[in-house]
Amino acid sequence: MTSHPSMLTKFESKSSRAKGIAFHPKRPWILVSLHSSTIQLWDYRMGTLIDRFEEHDGPVRGIDFHKTQPLFVSGGDDYKIKVWSYQTRRCLFTLNGHLDYVRTVFFHHELPWIISSSDDQTIRIWNWQNRSLICTMTGHNHYTMCAQFHPKEDLVVSASLDQSVRVWDISGLRKKHSAPTSMSFEDQISRANQNQADMFGNTDAVVKFVLEGHDRGVNWVAFHPTLPLIVSAGDDRLVKLWRMSETKAWEVDTCRGHFQNASACLFHPHQDLILSVGEDKTIRVWDLNRRTSVQSFKRENDRFWVIAAHPEINLFAAGHDNGVMVFKLERERPASAVYQSNLFFITKEKHVRSYDFTKNVESPSMLSLKKLGNPWIPPRTLSYNPAERSILVTTPAEAGTYEMMSLPRDASGAVEPTSTHRGTGSAAVFVARNRFAVFNSQNQQIDIKDLQNTTTKTIKPPAGTTDMVFGGTGCLLLITPTHVYLYDIQQKKQLAELAVTGVKYVVWSADGLHAALLSKHNVTIVNKSLEQISTLHETIRIKSACWDDAGVLLYSTLNHIKYALMNGDNGIVRTLEHVVYLVRVKGRSVYCLDRAAKPKVLTIDPTEYRFKLALVKRHYDEMLNIIKTSSLVGQSIISYLQKKGYPEIALQFVQDPQTRFELAIECGNLDVAVEMAKQLDRPQLWQRLSTEALAHGNHQVVEMTYQKLRNFDKLSFLYLSTGDQGKLNRMAKIAEHRGDMTSRFQNSIYLGDVQGRIEMLKEVDQYPLAYLTAKSHGLDEECQAILEASGLTEEEITLPTVGKPVSPPKAVAPTFKANWPVKSSGASSFEKALMADGDETAVADTNGFAEEDLLGEEEAAPGTGAIDEAEDDDAAAGWDMGDDAVPEVEDDFVNVESAEAGAGGSEADLWARNSPLAADHAAAGSFDSAMNLLNRQVGAVNFKPLEARFLEIYQATRTYLPANPGMPPLVNYVRRTLNETDSRKVLPLIPRDLESVLVNEIASGKNAMKANKLEDGVTYFKKALHLLLVNAVTSPSEVQEAQAAIRQASQYILAMSIELERRKIVGSATDISSFSDDKKKRILELSAYFTVPDMEPQHQTLALFSAMNFANKNKQMGSVLNFANALIERGTNAKFKETARKMKAIAERSPTDPIEIEFDTFGEFDICGASYTPIYAGEASVASPFSGVKYHTKYKGTVCKIDDVAAIGAPSSGLRLTV
Amino acid sequence: MDPFGSEGELVNIHTAFIQGQYQSVLNDFDASSFSDSNKLPIQVLQYRAQCALGQHDEVISAISDSDAKSTPDLAAVRTYASYLSKPSDAAVTEAKRLAESSSDNLTVQLLAGTVLARSGDPESALQLLQKHQGSLDAVALIVQIHLSQNRTDLAVKEARSARSFAQDALLVNLAESWIGMRQGGDNYQKAFYVFEELAQGPSSASASSLIAQAVSELHMGRIEEAETALNQALALEPENSAAVANKLVLDTIAGKDTAELEKKLTSVDKEHEMLADLAAKREAFQAATAKYNPKFEP
Structure with a gap:
């Protein structure tokens, strides 16, 4: 049998012969006892030797970890059993008693016991807590090679070279060593009887069964973890399976295959498998139920001595002549493929399932792959073809097999796939909708196959290719041990190669x-x-x-x-x-x-990596967002930023002034550095800051630091070099004040102040120098005075020749007035983003609405007022199709299939048939009927403003698909009903949906209001009205939303128009006193009416504020009071309210209006959209069927001034926006 | 053996032609390396590629009168080129004559068929093309003519019969995708797969397949992806009128200003059907508004 590819070696050690192995139950450790007397502790995951324990004399054969305590036990050819602590790394104690080699040692799973088997033919049980021998089991008449506790019951199984396997009952021992109170009188009697029952004096353990069947010595024996089964391995090269019941035990079957002594064997902890090793250098895996060989693995030179299984995970270890190998029987990586929001994978039961990421739901099994390959070998890869909804599965069984099958539409349980295609290959992957590639590693060939499994192309991969994976559309990645190649299937050529080793x-x-x-x-x-x-x-x-x-x-x-x-x-x-x-x-x-x-x-x-990603991509806004919304502040991120050369960004994170200072210096942000230095105020920092500032040429900061450091000399020199005479004078004064003569001298030199210098020299009794100075500057009187003071005459003094006096250089440019121009390096775009964010309020302030710089921030969430008051336009939805008179309805729909030749109708024609919406008719190009519909629905008569909208819709619904060269492109019709194929239901895409109108035009309009750009505002809102008029939405709630938006836009237009009208009359005049009374009245009224239309509260606040100020300027104290009250009551801006309160206080002294205006604060009235005069409740009026704005009756029939489309007072059925 | 068949000599150049890689058709294939019997088809393909690149005059001048007389293929090419450069009745008449005289010549079928279809006589074009002997090019053309007549049903029939003899040929896939773009629903996705496979394969990518991919994405509402593909196409061929036209559509859907693009389209192809269509629609709009007589309040 050949070695099997699916046995996966995870770790190998090199050492002398390994005789015993034990897995740690939790950590990735194994203990290996060696023939050389050493015990090794390995981390098999990292592949590192953790420790060595060397106290045994001679080979160590038995080894075991304790399940819970940090202990392990070993037994060796020195007859000793040692118990060790791996924490303290030393032997705790030694159990002596065996009279020959100790073969195996094992801990009991719950009791503080150790079982050992020895060449002295005994099996002994020890209590490791009180370190005593508690039982010696005799009976074997040759070396006992192995003895193990049963994992649950009070049983022991042993194997001996006397060719027998024995099962022992140790329940007596347990009773004896459990709490004595539980022992009744009868128990004592019966135990006393038992005592007598055993002729050798062994009372605690009795032989239950003797299993004979091996023809030679038995080397190993093990219990099944759950079933009443025993497996043994012997020098007769056989592995035998035994079964036992309460009363008897018998041989079940024999696994034949080893051609040398079988050294050890065990049951797979989770699967129905037996594993055995032997001196024939093989590891063999057997099917427990059929006793047939499943797989085998052969080493070239090393005989195997022992095998162990990890209790939890799928890992095994085998010891051989030259060390230990840790391996898995099978890959545990489930074959899987991801497509969009679905994961397709194969379960341990070999069922194909899918998992929906969006719903977090696992599907039931869709297919069963039981028949694929070997039952013990799981499939390796899965490739999914979304176009065909089929999968391609490969398994390493039978030297590599692939199978392609379709997934059922609905998962209905693990059914066998129906039509499958299979073949040989070590890797297979879909490369296109209808092609897949199969790689055969044995003959080094790649076949491109179609869905019928016939080869359409054959490719020779680069030599030594081991695997093949998908390489992007039409390409494959071919993997060799040292390289990866990108291979184009179409061109049959290699596009690129990259040296990467061991790609898996x-x-x-x-x-x-x-x-x-x-x-x-x-x-x-x-x-x-x-x-x-x-x-x-x-x-x-x-x-x-x-x-x-x-x-x-x-x-x-x-x-x-x-x-x-x-x-x-x-x-x-x-x-x-x-x-x-x-x-x-x-x-x-x-x-x-x-x-x-x-x-x-x-x-x-994901914060950390998102942040780093944003940093790399310089998405500062996102970084900012992350900083704000998460607690991403830590030394690591700061040092990361610093390391990556972003000190200016790190600066934003740091609170600690010292670190901030360091970062600021590093990125040259002097402002921050100064700020921090002021906080910390330490000379050292000022020193560093001065150096840095000097390098920047920022002498103002330098000056400050020198001042802080009281560095007078440097200050003086700085003033000299910057030409600041005034400050230099002051320095001289300071020097005088301080009595620092050197400094005075220096300053006077800098200043060219001869007199001062002489004074100073005189003061320190340096008369010769003073004289000399005076003399050289030709100050004869002064000379005389000095001579007199010192009682000398001129003749008595011999003078060196004095040259011309030298005056100090003077700064040419008044540098001190300003810093050197410095390139603005501090504010990175990131900081700008930060800054802009912090300054939101400041930006809003500059909206220039009122002359007074009082307009503060008005960030109140968009008021709900407008929506609350939106008319209940549900009625519109109640109109049925008939009222809209759709030209043709379904019943006379013509099925084009029936005609045999000639041209058919285009899809656009269908749209007009399928929909009562003007927008859909516009998309169909049927402008006539679209206008007709609008005329009926909202009384539209003036279509000029809608031309752009009509064409926009028309233009957005036709694409041009290039087909045959030489032919014009095929026109296709873009739909909003993406999944619809029924020609009676298809509808066109309408660009600019409700959402986009709300976030663009409506929002811009409101911003224009805020920014006092009313003309723009009117334009935006009108655009919004026109976009909404010819549109389509999906749900009744959206219809309501659209209606509300239409009404809101109309009210804003009305308000803005009123204010614009006022401005038109006022013109550029700031004072209205020059106007006639009529005009004054009109102006004041308009200013008041501006507050009437139903705008959002913060915008109404603006109108009220403006009206109040305007009234105040014109001494209309009565109106002032009204508006002030309204502001206080409804205003959304604290500053305005404050002003209003002040105004109110003033106005209350004489609340009268010199000019009587037609404005009743308390009355209910609307403003006529054309004349901008009030329409009181109860007064006859007409409205625009579209905008809903009211007009005096005389305007009936004219085009609405607000929406520019509808005829005022025209009959209408209401705008339809859904089909 | 079918020279266009999967193992034939012409398969690569023909595939490149279908994929819209006209430069490759002209540059990567040397006529002299092909067998004599295939020289003419290669020549025709290369002429057609030149036409597709707008080099009509070069093609017309390359074919002498005598060549045209002796070889109907070349006559068809010349008629085709002259019609494409400037539609004229003479060319149509010549196409009709060729259709009469050499109706079993594939090149004549394809090229005269194209001319007839373009000249507003799809019926004759179809009649001529029906005579093809299993040519997928003819099938593709028939499918397109049916589609341009809004006869998806007939196009489906044609494609189905082609699939029965040509399995999985690229042209069949393409023709089905064109149909799918009319049918909608799942077929958008299927068409997308075909276009995308072409557009993203390093050996098959071309501006026209990228445009096709973008159009299919657009129809599925994947605006951003469509934009990416269109921009790739425009990067390859900034003057490609189909790319510009579709970009115009895309921007309209995205709500962007399109005046600039309309200007560009006018500059690259002032006779583009989109422009003509829009102009006609503007007129239609004016005509429709004439029925209404809005009164304005002074």
């Missing part, structure tokens, strides 16, 4: 632009042309990876989920307890499959 998996990003090549310890990120972008190394094994939507690679190692950015930066996202295989990341959720092939969702905090 390739993960493509969702957009197909990038791929991650995963090796055991490396991740290489490449683009779709196989150009390397970055690479990173992990010391721990990399298991899987997936891309998040932003282009961050998340990958899992044995114990972490980590991220990698395109630039190779990586970091830990979270730790893992168990190995998982990542399949998708979405927001904070990581979807993965665990080793049991169960989908799992793990939560992660």
Whole structure:
């Protein structure tokens, strides 16, 4: 039998012969006892030797970890059993008693017992707590090679070279050593009787069964973890399976295959398998139920001596002549494929299932792949074809097999796939909608096959290709041990190659632009042309990876989920307890499959990598957002930013002044540095700041730092060099004040102040120098005075020749007035973003609405007032199709299929038939009927303003698909009913939906109101009205929303028009006293009416405020009081209210209006949209059927001034917006 | 053996032609390396590629009168080129004459058929094309003519019969995709797969397949993806009128200002059907408004 590819070696050590092995139940450790007397403790995950224990004399054969305590036990050829602590790393005590080699030692699963078997033919049980021998079991008449406790019951099984296997009952021993109170009198009697029952004096353990069947010595024996089964291995090269009941035990079957002594055997902890090893250098796996060989693995030179299984996970270890190997029987990575929001995967039961990421629902099984390959070998890969909804599965069984099958539409349980195509190949993957590639590693050939499984093309891959994966549309990635090749199937040529060793998996990003090549310890990120972008190394094994939507690679190692950015930066996202295989990341959720092939969702905090990504991409807004919304402040992120050369950004995170100072200096942000230095006020910092500021040429900061440092000399020199004479004078004064003569001298030199210098010299009794100074400057009187003072005459002094006096240089430019012009380096775009954010209020202030700089921030959420008052226009929805007189309705729909030749009607014609909406008719190009509809629905008569809208809709619904060369492109019709194929239901796409009108035109209009750009505002709102008039929405609630928007826009237009009218009359005049009384009255009225239309509260506040100020200016104190009251009551702005209160106080003294205006604060009235005069409740009026704005009756029949489309007072059925 | 068949000599150049890689048709294939019997088809393909690139006059001048007389293929090419450069009755008459005299010649079928279809006589074009002997090019043309007549039902029939003898040929896939774009629903997605496969394959990408991909995405409401593909197409061929026209549509849907693009379209192809259509619609709008007589308050 050949070695099997699916046995996966995870770890190998090199040492002398390994005789005993034990897995740690929790940690990734194994103990290996060696023939050389050493015990090794390995971390098999990291592949490192943790410790060595060397106290035995001679070979150590038995070894075991305690399940819960930090202990292990060993037994050796020195007859000793040693109990060790791996924490303190020493032997705790030695159990002596055996008279020959100790073969095996095992802890009991719950009692403080150790069982040992020895060549002295005994089996002994020890209590390791009181370190005593509690039982010696005799009976074997040759070396006992192995003895183990039953995992649950009070049984022991032993194997001996006397060719027998014995099962012992040790319940007596347990009773004896459990609490004595539980022992009744009868028990004591019966035990006393038992005592007598055993002729050798062994009372605690009695032989229950003797199993004979082996023809030679038996080397190993083991219980099944759950079933009453025993397996044994012997020198007769056989592995025997035994079964026992309460009363008897018998041989079930024999596994034949080893051609040398079988050394050890065990049951698979979870599967129906038996594993055995032998001196024939093989590990063999047997089917427990059929006793047939499932697979085998052969080493070239090393005989196997022992095998052990991990109690929890799917790991085994086998000891041989030259060390130990840790291996898995099968890959645990479930085969899976992700398509859009679905994961397709194969469970441990070999069922195909899917998992929906959006709903977090796992489907029932769709197919069963029981028949695929070997039952013990799971499928390796799965490739999904969304176009055909089929899957392609490969399994390594039978030297590689692939099978293609369709998934059923609905998951109805694990059914056998019906029509499948299969063949031989080690890798298979879909490369196009209707093609797949199959790689055969044996004959090194790739076949491109169609869906009927016939080969359409054959490709010779580069020599040594080991695997093949999807390589982007029409391409394959071919993997050799040292390289990866990008191969174009169409052109049959190699497009690129990249030297990456040991690539095992390739993960493509969702957009197909990038791929991650995963090796055991490396991740290489490449683009779709196989150009390397970055690479990173992990010391721990990399298991899987997936891309998040932003282009961050998340990958899992044995114990972490980590991220990698395109630039190779990586970091830990979270730790893992168990190995998982990542399949998708979405927001904070990581979807993965665990080793049991169960989908799992793990939560992660993506903040760190999102932040770093934003940093790399310079998306400062996003960074800002992250900073604001998360607690991403920490030394690591700061040092990261600093390391990556973004001190200015790190600056934004730091609170600590010292760090801030350092960062500010580093990025040359003097303002911040000064601020921080002031806070800290330490000479050292000022010193550094002065140096930095000097380098910047920022002498004002330098000056300040020198002042802080009281660095007078430097200050003086600074003033000299910047030409600041005034300050230099002051420095001289200060020097005098301080009595610092040197400084005075210096300053006087700088100043060219001879007199001052002489004074100073005289003061310090340096008369010769004073004289000399005076003399050289030709100050004869002064000379005389000095001479007199010192009682000398001129003749008595011999003078050196004095040259011309030198005057100090003077600064040419008045540098001190300003700093050197400095390039603005401080404010990075990031900071600007930050700044802008902080200054929102400041920006809003500059809206220039009122002359007084009082208009503060009015950020109140858009008021709900307008919506509350929106008319209940539900009635419009009640109109049925008949009223809209759709030209043709369904019943005379002509089925074009019936005609045999000639041209048919285009889809556009259908739209007009299928819909009563003007927008759909416009899209159909049937402008006539569209206008007709609008005329009926809202009395539209003036269509000029709608021309752009009509054409826009028409133009948005026709695409031009190039088809045959030479022919005009095919016109296709864009639909909003994407999934509809029934020609009676298809409808066109209408551009600019409600949402876009709300966020663009309506919002812009409101901003224009805020910014006092009323003409623009009117334009925006009118545009909004026209867009909404010819539109289509999807739901009744959207209809309401649209109606509300129409009404709101109309009211804003009305308000703005009133105010514009006022401005028109006032013109540029600031004072209205020059106008006639009539005009004055009109102006004041308009100002008041501006407050009437139904705008959002914050905008109404603006109108009220403006009206109040205007009235105040014109001494209309009565109106002032009204508006002030209204402001106080309804205003949304604190500053305005404050002003209003003040105004109110003033106005209350004489609340009268010199000019009587027609404005009743308390009355209910509307404003006529044409004359801008009040229409009181009860007064006859007409309204525009579209905008709803009211007019005096005399305007009936004219075009509405607000919406520019509808005829005022025209009959209308109401605007329809849904089909 | 069918020279256009999957193992034939012409398969690569023909595929490149279908994929809209006209430069490749002209530059990557040397006529002299083909067998004699295939020289003419290669020549015709290359002439057609030149026409597709707008080099009509070069084609007309390359074919002498005598050549045209002796070889109906070349006569058809010349008529085709002259019609494309400037539609004229003479060309149509010549096409009709060729259709009469050499109706079993494939080149004549295709090229005269195109001229007839363009000249507003799709019935004759169809009649001529029906005589083809299993040519997928003819099938594709028939499908397109049916579609331009809004006869999706007939197009489906034609494509179905072609699929029965040509399985999975590129042209059949394309023709089905064109039909799918009319049918909508799931067929958008299917068409998208075909276009995308062409557009994203490094060996098959061309502006026209990118445009097709974009159009299919547009129809599925994937505006951003469509924009990406269109921009790629425009990067390849900034003057491609189909790309500009579809970009115009896309921007309209996205609510962007399109005046600039309309100007550009006028500059690259002032006879583009979109422009003609829009002009006609503007007139129609004016005509329709004439029925209403709005009164304005002074």
